[in-house]
Amino acid sequence: MSSEVSQTLGPIVTLLGAAVVAVPLFRKLGLGSVLAYFAAGLLVGPSGVALFTDPQAILHVSELGVVMFLFIIGLEMRPQRLWSLRQDIFGLGLAQVLLCTALLSGLGLLLGLSALVAFVGAAGFVLSSTAVVAQVLNERGETHTVAGQQAVSILLLEDLAVVPLLILVAFLAPDHTATSSNGWQSVGVALAAVALLYAAGRWVINPVFALLAASRAREVLTAGALLVVLGAALLMEAAGLSMAMGAFMAGVLLSGSSYRHQIEVDIEPFKGILLGLFFLAVGMSLDLALVIQQWMFIGVVLLGYMAVKAVGIYTVARLFGSNRRTAVSRMTLFAQGGEFAFVLFAAAQTQGLIDAPTQALLSAVIILSMALTPLVLILAKHLIPAESPSMHDTEAALDLKGKVLLIGFGRFGQIASQGLLAQGFEVSTIDNNPDRIRDAARFGYKVYYGDGARLDILHASGAQHAQVIMVCVDDRDACMHIVTLVKSEFPQAAVLARAYDRLHAIELIQAGADVQQRETLESALSLGCSALERLGLDSAEAREVIDNIRLRDQERLTIQVCEGIKPDPTYASQMLAPEPLSPVRTTSSPGQ
Known part of the structure; x- marks a missing residue:
């Protein structure tokens, strides 16, 4: 029994040790945590000391880190805010995806690739890494800024683009007749899954969490939070959509829930650990022997793809009204390929569009582009002088x-x-x-x-x-x-x-x-005081009543904070006492 436990704990201890050593060191050197995880993964993976020989198994599990990251982003986006971003998502995001796909496909043709391989490579590389971009925005504290919200909008559109791209790959397959005939059926299943998720978020999840909260068992609430995230991700994956998109939608649906902050606190530790594990697994997946063997081809494709994609991103950003500095910042942030490219390349190989060696080369390009992003950001930071914001x-x-x-x-x-x-x-x-x-x-x-x-x-x-x-x-x-x-x-x-x-x-x-x-408390109390005076109380009596209400409200607020009790958001103020207030004592005689 002990040997089985040690065999299980050994890899976990190794990964934790690699992260604990690499991340503080790289951050002290100013290289960021993302590159630290990549380097640590490369060191312990098959191309390094080979402590791990199956990075794909770790990669599949660690993708849950990206799922949870998007869930937390969804929690911070109420439906009204998401609706306000529709122009950025379907305008800015769609324009960037279409232009960059066209430019990268053209580059692939110039490099001697066949039309199908050029398109698949371009479609994969145009999907930027949600994990890398989100992590950098988080480290910079820019997620809530205007530029950060535009970046999130682009990421959402790219996640949505995975589904039509997979359908298109199936349509382009040599035996596409059978697969393409199920296209409308797949769309119907996807819409049904979205409707089911919406119904669960609207009518089921809040009552369930109310029952869990009543049990006063913290671990049950944590389990419920994980169930929501993983269940939504599983539902979307079963419907042919991305797990990350399912988690994001679940987060949006729960953004107005009274249990939103409890869920976020419970999910946060899992998100951070799994996201780090994802970067470690990506580093392990790099086939260093293949890179050395095909270094010239991989280098040309890597630098060419990143440069051409950067030009497309910069062009779209300027056309949509961003200033030069914002356009350059977005260009350096999104110039890499992302994790969804692995899904697209695997599907393309399964459908016979690309062979296994080509998939390995394209995957190496994606991984190297993700690893280069932190270095590109550091270089851009030093080359571009800081600007004070002005309007x-x-x-x-x-x-x-x-x-x-x-x-x-x-x-x-x-x-x-x-x-x-x-x-x-x-x-x-x-x-x-x-x-x-x-x-x-x-x-x-x-x-x-x-x-x-x-x-x-x-x-x-x-x-x-x-x-x-x-x-x-x-x-x-x-x-x-x-x-x-x-x-x-x-x-x-x-x-x-x-x-x-x-x-x-x-x-x-x-x-x-x-x-x-x-913002409305004192004005509302003042209005109530005026109403009391109009009803016959003198000014002193009216003020005493209002002071009593103010005191009770402050006491109740203190209790709620100390005990972690949160009011139902459907009742905005909830300041009325559970029992009637005692009448104000006055100096008037009973006969008056």
Whole structure:
């Protein structure tokens, strides 16, 4: 029994050891964690010391890391936000895929490949690595920025493109008659699976999690979270779609759930470990002997594909209104092939479009392009000078040093700043809405352009010198991201945040906000106080009633935070007491 256990634990210990040594070392050298995992995988794999001889088995399991990453991205995207990205997904993303596929196919023909092989190679390489891009965005803290959301939109379109590409490969097969005749049936099955997943997310998952939460067993909630992710992925794969797309859709459907944050916390550790394992497995899969033997051909195809794809990405980005720096950044980030290429190449080999040696060569090109991406990003960072964000006639935040940093100058931020300005405090204000900045300038108020979700902008805005940082943005997800970032990077400052509702207030407290203020709470209490006065209470009595309600609300909020109780999001405030409030005692005599 002990020998069987040691045989199982041995590979696990080896992989963990390789990651624990490589990642800190490479990050200290400024090379990033992705390249560290690749290098560690190459070292322990068949082309290295051969501690592992079957990297494909590890790769299949570790693909769940990509699945879970997309699930968490889906949790952060409510359906309304996803709908708002439709132009980026089906405009920007589709244009990039189509143009790059055409350019790469043309390059393949110039390199002497047959038309079918050139198309398959191009279609595989055009699907960028979701794992690499998402990991880099996460490490940079850019997932929630405008550029980051556009990058996510492109990744989603590429995931969607896997299905029509697989159908097209089947159609192009020599014996395509049998396979292509099932095309409409496959589409129908895929739509049915999507409908089933939607129904489960709408009517089943929340009640199930309510039962699990009632059991007060943390491990059962974790198991339920894993069941949701893996079940959705399995359903989509059975329907012919990608597992990653299924997990993303499940995340979107659960984005409004009251159990969303519990699920995210439970999934996060599995996602991180499996994603690292995925990069390790990709490194193991590189056939170094083949690369050495065919180094000239692989080198030409690799550099040619990356260069041509980069040109296509840059062209599309500029056509869709991105500035030069954003276009270059996207170009270097997406210039590699991705994990879905392995699926496409395997299908093409099965259908007889390419042979086994060609598949091995194309797979080597994909792996090397993924490994080169961190180096390309480092090179681009050093060659391209940093730019301060600016918007035509707005002024970028630069070396501000006010005692107070105000992020977001909408209706809430404008009112919140008035008392500070009246007392003569120096307030540095940033906002990412150029129209709002120009409106403020007409009234003589200086607002600088800057995205508070970016660490470099916060530094330029003087966050390191501020005593108080007020987060007044009207996007609850952006607010959470900024509060988390500020608490991590600028511990000297007190963080005061605008909360959308009670649930958001609890999330902000858990994120470390020193003060949170629901945007409608005080105005609603004030209105209620006026109503009491109109109904016959004098001002003192009305204020006492409202103060009592405010006190009870604060006590209940404290209890909910301490016990981890979360209100049902369908009831925004949930501040009414479970029992009637006691009548206010007055000094009036019984006869009055």
